[in-house]
Amino acid sequence: MDRLLSIEVFVTVVELGSFSAAANVFDITPAMVSRHVTSLEAQLGGTLLARTTRSMKLTELGDNYYKNCKHILGLLNDANAGAEAMTSKPRGNLKVSASLGFGALELAPKIAQYLKLFPEVNIELSLTDRYVDIIEEGFDVAIRIGELKDSSLKARKIANFELIMCASPEYLQEHGTPQTPEELIDHECLEFTSWASNGGWHLIGKTKSNKVPRFIANNGHALRFAALDAIGLILQPKGLLKADLASGQLVEILKAYAPKPRPVYAVYPSEKHLAPKLSSFVDFLSNSFNNQ
Structure with a gap:
Protein backbone atom coordinates (compact mmCIF):
# COMPACT_ATOMS: atom_id res chain seq x y z
CA MET A 1 0.00 0.00 0.00
CA ASP A 2 1.00 3.64 -0.48
CA ARG A 3 2.85 4.32 2.78
CA LEU A 4 2.40 8.09 2.64
CA LEU A 5 -1.35 7.65 2.15
CA SER A 6 -1.44 5.18 5.02
CA ILE A 7 0.30 7.74 7.24
CA GLU A 8 -2.22 10.43 6.23
CA VAL A 9 -5.09 8.03 6.98
CA PHE A 10 -3.59 7.12 10.38
CA VAL A 11 -3.12 10.76 11.38
CA THR A 12 -6.71 11.52 10.35
CA VAL A 13 -8.03 8.58 12.39
CA VAL A 14 -6.23 9.88 15.47
CA GLU A 15 -7.43 13.47 15.00
CA LEU A 16 -11.05 12.60 14.21
CA GLY A 17 -11.26 9.76 16.70
CA SER A 18 -12.84 7.11 14.48
CA PHE A 19 -12.30 4.97 11.42
CA SER A 20 -15.66 5.99 9.98
CA ALA A 21 -14.86 9.72 10.15
CA ALA A 22 -11.50 9.14 8.47
CA ALA A 23 -13.20 7.01 5.81
CA ASN A 24 -15.50 9.94 4.96
CA VAL A 25 -12.53 12.28 4.55
CA PHE A 26 -10.76 9.97 2.09
CA ASP A 27 -13.96 8.63 0.48
CA ILE A 28 -13.06 5.03 1.28
CA THR A 29 -14.65 2.36 3.48
CA PRO A 30 -13.87 1.96 7.20
CA ALA A 31 -12.48 -1.48 6.31
CA MET A 32 -9.97 0.16 3.96
CA VAL A 33 -9.00 2.61 6.72
CA SER A 34 -8.34 -0.39 8.97
CA ARG A 35 -6.17 -1.94 6.26
CA HIS A 36 -4.05 1.20 6.06
CA VAL A 37 -3.47 1.22 9.82
CA THR A 38 -2.80 -2.52 9.90
CA SER A 39 -0.28 -2.13 7.07
CA LEU A 40 1.66 0.47 9.06
CA GLU A 41 1.59 -1.72 12.15
CA ALA A 42 2.96 -4.65 10.14
CA GLN A 43 5.80 -2.52 8.78
CA LEU A 44 6.63 -1.14 12.24
CA GLY A 45 6.27 -4.44 14.06
CA GLY A 46 4.02 -3.02 16.77
CA THR A 47 0.51 -1.83 17.60
CA LEU A 48 -0.36 1.82 16.95
CA LEU A 49 -3.97 1.76 18.11
CA ALA A 50 -5.42 -0.41 20.86
CA ARG A 51 -8.90 -1.11 19.51
CA THR A 52 -12.03 -2.66 20.97
CA THR A 53 -15.57 -2.67 19.64
CA ARG A 54 -16.33 0.42 21.77
CA SER A 55 -13.13 2.41 21.97
CA MET A 56 -9.80 3.23 20.38
CA LYS A 57 -6.65 4.47 22.11
CA LEU A 58 -3.12 5.28 21.01
CA THR A 59 -0.41 3.01 22.33
CA GLU A 60 2.91 4.49 23.46
CA LEU A 61 4.34 3.55 20.06
CA GLY A 62 1.30 5.03 18.34
CA ASP A 63 1.50 8.31 20.22
CA ASN A 64 5.16 8.80 19.34
CA TYR A 65 4.57 7.75 15.72
CA TYR A 66 1.59 10.11 15.39
CA LYS A 67 3.60 13.12 16.61
CA ASN A 68 6.44 12.38 14.18
CA CYS A 69 4.05 11.77 11.28
CA LYS A 70 2.19 15.01 12.03
CA HIS A 71 5.50 16.90 11.88
CA ILE A 72 6.50 15.20 8.63
CA LEU A 73 3.15 15.94 6.98
CA GLY A 74 3.47 19.58 8.03
CA LEU A 75 6.90 19.79 6.39
CA LEU A 76 5.51 18.14 3.28
CA ASN A 77 2.63 20.62 3.11
CA ASP A 78 5.10 23.49 3.47
CA ALA A 79 7.19 22.04 0.65
CA ASN A 80 4.15 21.67 -1.59
CA ALA A 81 2.96 25.20 -0.78
CA GLY A 82 6.40 26.60 -1.55
CA ALA A 83 6.52 24.78 -4.88
CA GLU A 84 3.00 25.93 -5.76
CA ALA A 85 3.88 29.50 -4.85
CA MET A 86 6.68 29.40 -7.41
CA THR A 87 4.22 28.76 -10.21
CA SER A 88 2.62 31.84 -11.72
CA LYS A 89 -0.83 30.53 -12.56
CA PRO A 90 -3.57 30.34 -9.89
CA ARG A 91 -5.26 26.95 -9.91
CA GLY A 92 -7.01 24.54 -7.57
CA ASN A 93 -9.78 24.69 -4.97
CA LEU A 94 -10.35 27.63 -2.65
CA LYS A 95 -12.64 27.32 0.39
CA VAL A 96 -14.01 30.70 1.54
CA SER A 97 -16.06 31.68 4.60
CA ALA A 98 -18.06 34.90 5.04
CA SER A 99 -21.05 36.28 6.91
CA LEU A 100 -24.50 35.76 5.42
CA GLY A 101 -25.28 39.39 4.62
CA PHE A 102 -21.90 40.59 3.36
CA GLY A 103 -21.18 37.30 1.64
CA ALA A 104 -24.38 37.19 -0.39
CA LEU A 105 -24.61 40.89 -1.14
CA GLU A 106 -21.04 42.11 -1.57
CA LEU A 107 -18.71 39.12 -1.84
CA ALA A 108 -20.61 36.79 -4.19
CA PRO A 109 -20.58 39.23 -7.14
CA LYS A 110 -16.83 39.73 -6.66
CA ILE A 111 -16.29 35.96 -6.66
CA ALA A 112 -18.16 35.66 -9.96
CA GLN A 113 -15.87 38.30 -11.47
CA TYR A 114 -12.78 36.56 -10.08
CA LEU A 115 -13.81 33.19 -11.52
CA LYS A 116 -14.06 34.74 -14.98
CA LEU A 117 -10.49 35.99 -14.69
CA PHE A 118 -9.07 32.75 -13.25
CA PRO A 119 -10.79 29.78 -14.94
CA GLU A 120 -8.57 27.16 -13.25
CA VAL A 121 -9.65 28.14 -9.73
CA ASN A 122 -12.72 26.57 -8.10
CA ILE A 123 -14.34 28.30 -5.12
CA GLU A 124 -16.55 26.84 -2.38
CA LEU A 125 -18.28 29.67 -0.52
CA SER A 126 -19.77 28.99 2.92
CA LEU A 127 -22.02 31.71 4.42
CA THR A 128 -22.71 31.77 8.15
CA ASP A 129 -22.94 34.37 10.91
CA ARG A 130 -21.23 32.13 13.48
CA TYR A 131 -17.50 32.44 14.17
CA VAL A 132 -15.59 30.02 11.95
CA ASP A 133 -12.28 28.45 12.99
CA ILE A 134 -10.63 28.43 9.59
CA ILE A 135 -7.84 26.07 10.65
CA GLU A 136 -10.08 23.47 12.29
CA GLU A 137 -12.74 23.66 9.56
CA GLY A 138 -10.34 23.66 6.63
CA PHE A 139 -10.99 27.09 5.12
CA ASP A 140 -8.37 28.84 3.03
CA VAL A 141 -9.66 32.32 3.83
CA ALA A 142 -12.42 33.99 5.86
CA ILE A 143 -13.88 37.45 5.27
CA ARG A 144 -14.50 39.17 8.61
CA ILE A 145 -16.02 42.54 9.53
CA GLY A 146 -14.79 44.67 12.40
CA GLU A 147 -11.64 44.81 14.48
CA LEU A 148 -9.94 41.45 14.80
CA LYS A 149 -8.99 39.60 17.95
CA ASP A 150 -5.35 38.76 18.53
CA SER A 151 -4.59 35.76 16.39
CA SER A 152 -1.85 33.75 14.77
CA LEU A 153 -3.66 34.29 11.48
CA LYS A 154 -2.66 36.86 8.90
CA ALA A 155 -5.12 39.56 7.89
CA ARG A 156 -5.38 42.07 5.08
CA LYS A 157 -7.91 44.89 4.93
CA ILE A 158 -9.90 44.71 1.71
CA ALA A 159 -12.85 47.08 2.20
CA ASN A 160 -14.96 49.21 4.53
CA PHE A 161 -18.39 48.14 5.75
CA GLU A 162 -20.90 51.00 6.00
CA ALA A 258 -24.27 57.16 10.74
CA PRO A 259 -22.11 54.52 12.47
CA LYS A 260 -18.41 54.71 11.77
CA PRO A 261 -17.44 52.43 8.85
CA ARG A 262 -15.90 49.14 10.01
CA PRO A 263 -12.95 47.47 8.28
CA VAL A 264 -13.41 44.27 6.31
CA TYR A 265 -10.51 41.82 6.42
CA ALA A 266 -9.45 38.75 4.51
CA VAL A 267 -8.05 36.40 7.17
CA TYR A 268 -5.96 33.37 6.29
CA PRO A 269 -3.44 30.95 7.87
CA SER A 270 0.01 32.32 8.61
CA GLU A 271 2.10 30.34 6.16
CA LYS A 272 5.49 31.01 4.67
CA HIS A 273 4.17 30.74 1.12
CA LEU A 274 0.78 31.87 -0.13
CA ALA A 275 -0.53 29.76 -2.96
CA PRO A 276 -1.24 31.78 -6.14
CA LYS A 277 -4.94 30.93 -5.89
CA LEU A 278 -5.12 32.58 -2.44
CA SER A 279 -2.83 35.55 -3.08
CA SER A 280 -4.59 36.35 -6.36
CA PHE A 281 -8.01 36.11 -4.67
CA VAL A 282 -7.07 38.46 -1.81
CA ASP A 283 -5.38 40.88 -4.25
CA PHE A 284 -8.47 40.87 -6.48
CA LEU A 285 -10.85 41.57 -3.59
CA SER A 286 -8.71 44.44 -2.30
CA ASN A 287 -8.41 46.07 -5.72
CA SER A 288 -12.04 45.48 -6.64
CA PHE A 289 -13.58 46.86 -3.42
CA ASN A 290 -11.26 49.85 -3.29
CA ASN A 291 -11.86 50.84 -6.92
CA GLN A 292 -15.65 50.59 -7.00
Whole structure:
Protein backbone atom coordinates (compact mmCIF):
# COMPACT_ATOMS: atom_id res chain seq x y z
CA MET A 1 0.00 0.00 0.00
CA ASP A 2 1.00 3.64 -0.48
CA ARG A 3 2.85 4.32 2.78
CA LEU A 4 2.40 8.09 2.64
CA LEU A 5 -1.35 7.65 2.15
CA SER A 6 -1.44 5.18 5.02
CA ILE A 7 0.30 7.74 7.24
CA GLU A 8 -2.22 10.43 6.23
CA VAL A 9 -5.09 8.03 6.98
CA PHE A 10 -3.59 7.12 10.38
CA VAL A 11 -3.12 10.76 11.38
CA THR A 12 -6.71 11.52 10.35
CA VAL A 13 -8.03 8.58 12.39
CA VAL A 14 -6.23 9.88 15.47
CA GLU A 15 -7.43 13.47 15.00
CA LEU A 16 -11.05 12.60 14.21
CA GLY A 17 -11.26 9.76 16.70
CA SER A 18 -12.84 7.11 14.48
CA PHE A 19 -12.30 4.97 11.42
CA SER A 20 -15.66 5.99 9.98
CA ALA A 21 -14.86 9.72 10.15
CA ALA A 22 -11.50 9.14 8.47
CA ALA A 23 -13.20 7.01 5.81
CA ASN A 24 -15.50 9.94 4.96
CA VAL A 25 -12.53 12.28 4.55
CA PHE A 26 -10.76 9.97 2.09
CA ASP A 27 -13.96 8.63 0.48
CA ILE A 28 -13.06 5.03 1.28
CA THR A 29 -14.65 2.36 3.48
CA PRO A 30 -13.87 1.96 7.20
CA ALA A 31 -12.48 -1.48 6.31
CA MET A 32 -9.97 0.16 3.96
CA VAL A 33 -9.00 2.61 6.72
CA SER A 34 -8.34 -0.39 8.97
CA ARG A 35 -6.17 -1.94 6.26
CA HIS A 36 -4.05 1.20 6.06
CA VAL A 37 -3.47 1.22 9.82
CA THR A 38 -2.80 -2.52 9.90
CA SER A 39 -0.28 -2.13 7.07
CA LEU A 40 1.66 0.47 9.06
CA GLU A 41 1.59 -1.72 12.15
CA ALA A 42 2.96 -4.65 10.14
CA GLN A 43 5.80 -2.52 8.78
CA LEU A 44 6.63 -1.14 12.24
CA GLY A 45 6.27 -4.44 14.06
CA GLY A 46 4.02 -3.02 16.77
CA THR A 47 0.51 -1.83 17.60
CA LEU A 48 -0.36 1.82 16.95
CA LEU A 49 -3.97 1.76 18.11
CA ALA A 50 -5.42 -0.41 20.86
CA ARG A 51 -8.90 -1.11 19.51
CA THR A 52 -12.03 -2.66 20.97
CA THR A 53 -15.57 -2.67 19.64
CA ARG A 54 -16.33 0.42 21.77
CA SER A 55 -13.13 2.41 21.97
CA MET A 56 -9.80 3.23 20.38
CA LYS A 57 -6.65 4.47 22.11
CA LEU A 58 -3.12 5.28 21.01
CA THR A 59 -0.41 3.01 22.33
CA GLU A 60 2.91 4.49 23.46
CA LEU A 61 4.34 3.55 20.06
CA GLY A 62 1.30 5.03 18.34
CA ASP A 63 1.50 8.31 20.22
CA ASN A 64 5.16 8.80 19.34
CA TYR A 65 4.57 7.75 15.72
CA TYR A 66 1.59 10.11 15.39
CA LYS A 67 3.60 13.12 16.61
CA ASN A 68 6.44 12.38 14.18
CA CYS A 69 4.05 11.77 11.28
CA LYS A 70 2.19 15.01 12.03
CA HIS A 71 5.50 16.90 11.88
CA ILE A 72 6.50 15.20 8.63
CA LEU A 73 3.15 15.94 6.98
CA GLY A 74 3.47 19.58 8.03
CA LEU A 75 6.90 19.79 6.39
CA LEU A 76 5.51 18.14 3.28
CA ASN A 77 2.63 20.62 3.11
CA ASP A 78 5.10 23.49 3.47
CA ALA A 79 7.19 22.04 0.65
CA ASN A 80 4.15 21.67 -1.59
CA ALA A 81 2.96 25.20 -0.78
CA GLY A 82 6.40 26.60 -1.55
CA ALA A 83 6.52 24.78 -4.88
CA GLU A 84 3.00 25.93 -5.76
CA ALA A 85 3.88 29.50 -4.85
CA MET A 86 6.68 29.40 -7.41
CA THR A 87 4.22 28.76 -10.21
CA SER A 88 2.62 31.84 -11.72
CA LYS A 89 -0.83 30.53 -12.56
CA PRO A 90 -3.57 30.34 -9.89
CA ARG A 91 -5.26 26.95 -9.91
CA GLY A 92 -7.01 24.54 -7.57
CA ASN A 93 -9.78 24.69 -4.97
CA LEU A 94 -10.35 27.63 -2.65
CA LYS A 95 -12.64 27.32 0.39
CA VAL A 96 -14.01 30.70 1.54
CA SER A 97 -16.06 31.68 4.60
CA ALA A 98 -18.06 34.90 5.04
CA SER A 99 -21.05 36.28 6.91
CA LEU A 100 -24.50 35.76 5.42
CA GLY A 101 -25.28 39.39 4.62
CA PHE A 102 -21.90 40.59 3.36
CA GLY A 103 -21.18 37.30 1.64
CA ALA A 104 -24.38 37.19 -0.39
CA LEU A 105 -24.61 40.89 -1.14
CA GLU A 106 -21.04 42.11 -1.57
CA LEU A 107 -18.71 39.12 -1.84
CA ALA A 108 -20.61 36.79 -4.19
CA PRO A 109 -20.58 39.23 -7.14
CA LYS A 110 -16.83 39.73 -6.66
CA ILE A 111 -16.29 35.96 -6.66
CA ALA A 112 -18.16 35.66 -9.96
CA GLN A 113 -15.87 38.30 -11.47
CA TYR A 114 -12.78 36.56 -10.08
CA LEU A 115 -13.81 33.19 -11.52
CA LYS A 116 -14.06 34.74 -14.98
CA LEU A 117 -10.49 35.99 -14.69
CA PHE A 118 -9.07 32.75 -13.25
CA PRO A 119 -10.79 29.78 -14.94
CA GLU A 120 -8.57 27.16 -13.25
CA VAL A 121 -9.65 28.14 -9.73
CA ASN A 122 -12.72 26.57 -8.10
CA ILE A 123 -14.34 28.30 -5.12
CA GLU A 124 -16.55 26.84 -2.38
CA LEU A 125 -18.28 29.67 -0.52
CA SER A 126 -19.77 28.99 2.92
CA LEU A 127 -22.02 31.71 4.42
CA THR A 128 -22.71 31.77 8.15
CA ASP A 129 -22.94 34.37 10.91
CA ARG A 130 -21.23 32.13 13.48
CA TYR A 131 -17.50 32.44 14.17
CA VAL A 132 -15.59 30.02 11.95
CA ASP A 133 -12.28 28.45 12.99
CA ILE A 134 -10.63 28.43 9.59
CA ILE A 135 -7.84 26.07 10.65
CA GLU A 136 -10.08 23.47 12.29
CA GLU A 137 -12.74 23.66 9.56
CA GLY A 138 -10.34 23.66 6.63
CA PHE A 139 -10.99 27.09 5.12
CA ASP A 140 -8.37 28.84 3.03
CA VAL A 141 -9.66 32.32 3.83
CA ALA A 142 -12.42 33.99 5.86
CA ILE A 143 -13.88 37.45 5.27
CA ARG A 144 -14.50 39.17 8.61
CA ILE A 145 -16.02 42.54 9.53
CA GLY A 146 -14.79 44.67 12.40
CA GLU A 147 -11.64 44.81 14.48
CA LEU A 148 -9.94 41.45 14.80
CA LYS A 149 -8.99 39.60 17.95
CA ASP A 150 -5.35 38.76 18.53
CA SER A 151 -4.59 35.76 16.39
CA SER A 152 -1.85 33.75 14.77
CA LEU A 153 -3.66 34.29 11.48
CA LYS A 154 -2.66 36.86 8.90
CA ALA A 155 -5.12 39.56 7.89
CA ARG A 156 -5.38 42.07 5.08
CA LYS A 157 -7.91 44.89 4.93
CA ILE A 158 -9.90 44.71 1.71
CA ALA A 159 -12.85 47.08 2.20
CA ASN A 160 -14.96 49.21 4.53
CA PHE A 161 -18.39 48.14 5.75
CA GLU A 162 -20.90 51.00 6.00
CA LEU A 163 -24.37 51.11 7.54
CA ILE A 164 -26.80 53.81 6.44
CA MET A 165 -30.26 54.90 7.62
CA CYS A 166 -33.07 55.30 5.12
CA ALA A 167 -36.80 55.64 4.74
CA SER A 168 -39.24 55.84 1.88
CA PRO A 169 -40.53 59.29 0.83
CA GLU A 170 -44.05 58.08 1.72
CA TYR A 171 -43.02 57.22 5.27
CA LEU A 172 -41.27 60.56 5.76
CA GLN A 173 -44.23 62.47 4.35
CA GLU A 174 -46.58 60.78 6.80
CA HIS A 175 -44.37 60.66 9.92
CA GLY A 176 -41.82 63.42 9.37
CA THR A 177 -38.05 63.24 9.04
CA PRO A 178 -36.08 62.72 12.27
CA GLN A 179 -33.39 65.35 12.75
CA THR A 180 -31.62 63.84 15.77
CA PRO A 181 -31.17 60.29 17.14
CA GLU A 182 -33.38 61.19 20.12
CA GLU A 183 -36.34 61.55 17.75
CA LEU A 184 -36.01 57.89 16.64
CA ILE A 185 -37.97 56.83 19.71
CA ASP A 186 -41.08 58.27 18.03
CA HIS A 187 -40.54 56.31 14.79
CA GLU A 188 -40.96 52.74 13.62
CA CYS A 189 -37.40 51.38 13.48
CA LEU A 190 -37.13 48.08 11.64
CA GLU A 191 -35.05 45.65 13.71
CA PHE A 192 -32.42 43.16 12.56
CA THR A 193 -32.50 39.98 14.66
CA SER A 194 -28.73 39.48 14.83
CA TRP A 195 -27.99 42.89 16.35
CA ALA A 196 -26.52 42.74 19.83
CA SER A 197 -28.27 44.64 22.64
CA ASN A 198 -25.88 47.56 22.16
CA GLY A 199 -25.80 47.37 18.36
CA GLY A 200 -28.07 48.42 15.55
CA TRP A 201 -30.10 51.55 16.25
CA HIS A 202 -28.33 52.01 19.58
CA LEU A 203 -25.13 52.74 17.63
CA ILE A 204 -26.90 55.86 16.40
CA GLY A 205 -27.88 56.94 19.89
CA LYS A 206 -31.52 55.86 19.81
CA THR A 207 -33.05 55.91 23.26
CA LYS A 208 -34.14 52.48 24.48
CA SER A 209 -37.86 51.95 24.48
CA ASN A 210 -40.35 49.35 25.68
CA LYS A 211 -42.17 49.72 22.39
CA VAL A 212 -42.37 46.43 20.48
CA PRO A 213 -41.01 46.82 16.91
CA ARG A 214 -43.63 46.23 14.24
CA PHE A 215 -41.22 44.17 12.14
CA ILE A 216 -38.14 42.15 13.12
CA ALA A 217 -36.24 39.94 10.65
CA ASN A 218 -32.93 38.12 10.37
CA ASN A 219 -32.54 39.10 6.72
CA GLY A 220 -31.71 42.53 5.32
CA HIS A 221 -33.71 42.00 2.14
CA ALA A 222 -36.86 41.36 4.20
CA LEU A 223 -36.33 44.64 6.07
CA ARG A 224 -35.68 46.43 2.78
CA PHE A 225 -39.09 45.39 1.40
CA ALA A 226 -40.75 46.69 4.55
CA ALA A 227 -38.92 50.02 4.24
CA LEU A 228 -39.92 50.34 0.59
CA ASP A 229 -43.55 49.82 1.64
CA ALA A 230 -43.28 52.66 4.19
CA ILE A 231 -43.50 50.39 7.26
CA GLY A 232 -40.57 52.06 8.99
CA LEU A 233 -36.98 53.30 9.00
CA ILE A 234 -34.18 50.94 7.99
CA LEU A 235 -30.54 50.67 9.08
CA GLN A 236 -28.66 48.29 6.80
CA PRO A 237 -25.45 47.98 4.74
CA LYS A 238 -24.98 50.61 2.04
CA GLY A 239 -24.54 47.91 -0.57
CA LEU A 240 -28.06 46.62 0.06
CA LEU A 241 -29.73 50.03 -0.26
CA LYS A 242 -27.65 51.96 -2.80
CA ALA A 243 -29.84 51.05 -5.80
CA ASP A 244 -32.97 52.21 -3.95
CA LEU A 245 -31.22 55.45 -2.98
CA ALA A 246 -30.22 56.05 -6.59
CA SER A 247 -33.79 55.47 -7.79
CA GLY A 248 -35.30 57.68 -5.08
CA GLN A 249 -37.35 54.86 -3.59
CA LEU A 250 -35.43 55.38 -0.33
CA VAL A 251 -34.00 58.57 1.14
CA GLU A 252 -30.98 58.66 3.46
CA ILE A 253 -31.62 60.22 6.88
CA LEU A 254 -29.46 61.24 9.84
CA LYS A 255 -26.34 60.99 7.68
CA ALA A 256 -24.22 62.89 10.21
CA TYR A 257 -25.05 60.24 12.84
CA ALA A 258 -24.27 57.16 10.74
CA PRO A 259 -22.11 54.52 12.47
CA LYS A 260 -18.41 54.71 11.77
CA PRO A 261 -17.44 52.43 8.85
CA ARG A 262 -15.90 49.14 10.01
CA PRO A 263 -12.95 47.47 8.28
CA VAL A 264 -13.41 44.27 6.31
CA TYR A 265 -10.51 41.82 6.42
CA ALA A 266 -9.45 38.75 4.51
CA VAL A 267 -8.05 36.40 7.17
CA TYR A 268 -5.96 33.37 6.29
CA PRO A 269 -3.44 30.95 7.87
CA SER A 270 0.01 32.32 8.61
CA GLU A 271 2.10 30.34 6.16
CA LYS A 272 5.49 31.01 4.67
CA HIS A 273 4.17 30.74 1.12
CA LEU A 274 0.78 31.87 -0.13
CA ALA A 275 -0.53 29.76 -2.96
CA PRO A 276 -1.24 31.78 -6.14
CA LYS A 277 -4.94 30.93 -5.89
CA LEU A 278 -5.12 32.58 -2.44
CA SER A 279 -2.83 35.55 -3.08
CA SER A 280 -4.59 36.35 -6.36
CA PHE A 281 -8.01 36.11 -4.67
CA VAL A 282 -7.07 38.46 -1.81
CA ASP A 283 -5.38 40.88 -4.25
CA PHE A 284 -8.47 40.87 -6.48
CA LEU A 285 -10.85 41.57 -3.59
CA SER A 286 -8.71 44.44 -2.30
CA ASN A 287 -8.41 46.07 -5.72
CA SER A 288 -12.04 45.48 -6.64
CA PHE A 289 -13.58 46.86 -3.42
CA ASN A 290 -11.26 49.85 -3.29
CA ASN A 291 -11.86 50.84 -6.92
CA GLN A 292 -15.65 50.59 -7.00
